[in-house]
Amino acid sequence: MLSSWVEGADGSGFPAEHLPLGVFSTGGGEPRVGARIGDRVLDLARLSVDGSLGGAAEGQALAAPTLNAFLASGPAAWQAVRDRVTELVCDPAAQARVTPALVPVSAATLHLPIAVADYVDFYSSLEHATNLGRMFRPDAEPLLPNWRHLPVAYHGRAGTVVVSGTHVARPAGQRRSRDGAIEFGPSTRLDIELELGFVVGVPSRWGHPVPIGEAAGHVFGVALVNDWSARDIQVWEGQPLGPFLGKSFATTMSGWVTPLAALAGCHVDGPPQDPEPLEYLRLAEPWGLDIELEVALAPAGAATATQPKPISRGTAAGLYWRLPQQIAHLTVNGAHMRTGDLLASGTISGPDRGSEGSLIELTVNGAESLEVAGVRRTFLEDGDQVVLRGWARPEDGVTIELGEAAGRIVPANA
Secondary structure: OHHHHHEOOOOOEOOHHHOOEEEEEOOOOOOEEEEEEOOEEEEHHHHHOOOOOOOHHHHHHHOOOOOHHHHHOOHHHHHHHHHHHHHHHHOHHHHHHHHHHEEEHHHOEEEOOOOOOOEEEEOOOHHHHHHHHHHHOOOOOOOOOOOOOOOOEEEOOHHHEEEOOOOEEOOEEEEEOOOOOEEEEEOOOEEOOEEEEEEEOOOOOOOOOOOHHHHHHHEEEEEEEEOOEEHHHHHHHOOOOOOOHHHHOOEEEOOOEEEHHHHHHHEEOOOOOOOOOOHHHOOOOOOEEOEEEEEEEEOOOOOOOOOOEEEEEEEHHHOOOOHHHHHHHHHOOOOOOOOOOEEEOOOOOOOOOOOOOOHHHHOOOOOOOEEEOOEEEOOOOOOOEEEEEEEEEEEOOEEEEEEEEEEEEEOOOO
16 A cells, blocks of 8 residues: 555555645656655656546646646645545555556755746744844944835845756855955855745735735745855945845755645744734744754865765754745735745745755854865865755644755866
8 A cells, every 4th residue: 555655643545735846757757747656756747647646737737847727727736636635645546547647756856946937035033033144243232223124125036946856066256255356256255045935826916915824825935044154255345235146156945845835843932032023923823833943064075985974953943034034024015926926935044053055054153164074164065965944833743845955166267
């Protein structure tokens, strides 16, 4: 019986909304939509050929090279397909249809799961914002006056979002040296940012703000995100308008998108907000997400080959600004969301040492190096590999793996 691949605490199949979706190919074939079930990928495009997952529209959406068409179909269609997947996987009579559609994860090539429409990166962690404020403004208040009043964010480049496993070329740009000279060259302070990304399915209307109580209904799911950062380029160019070349060169997202519905059991209150947000940002229900997060590093130059070693562990539960608030603020001026928008949380850091979501925090702006596999690091060197991982536990006996967002640094292009 196939239910062992979707097994819950009592041995029965767990609900279909726990299944992450992605886009994969095999043997050089066309990318299509699949569902991750343990160590297998269920080829939804193949299953849909005979109408097992709905009608012609569903079949076309699942055979597409991105999730966008399926995302645009809306929550009712998402649920219907997921329900049908669970029925098929857990039904012994359906094995003859389902088994040929199962592919080992090791044989599948993952592709960027969405055609990214717009990319917005928020700045939602109080601990991260405070840590950076203390580094960059040691004689002033760590937080700027607006930070506790609204979800600060910037618009990134949708075209440089890449799928997990893609190599990242070291970026080049301007920076100011310690003696004050302005120079150009490859970044010497290349960093990572541990984030959650929220994938928009249902678009909103231009000119019509999304009320906070309706915000989550526009979101299909969650993915891990690494918003790579060149700190030396960023600090020089970022005044007064903020991130540009120091951020726009690459953003890595996981190949699997976990449905938001799967995380309903992970909702927690989150930290108190003081002062109370303006009315359009006031939450009526808990929207912190208790998702465990990890940053792992495999440094180049280790004496022996090594798997990535954890250098930071934390949780998303403590994010100050939560998803519905981010969407309410994003759209309050009339800006609209589109299917395939990627909304990232910003770096997620905790209050304890070892829970920081970036190297600039873990090494106190480069003053304290980390030792990993016998190699010391402050910022990333060529050949280093970074892997972000996440886990959710929405109910007893059930663990949802959010996949991973991995990338290896390669030398700057000439």
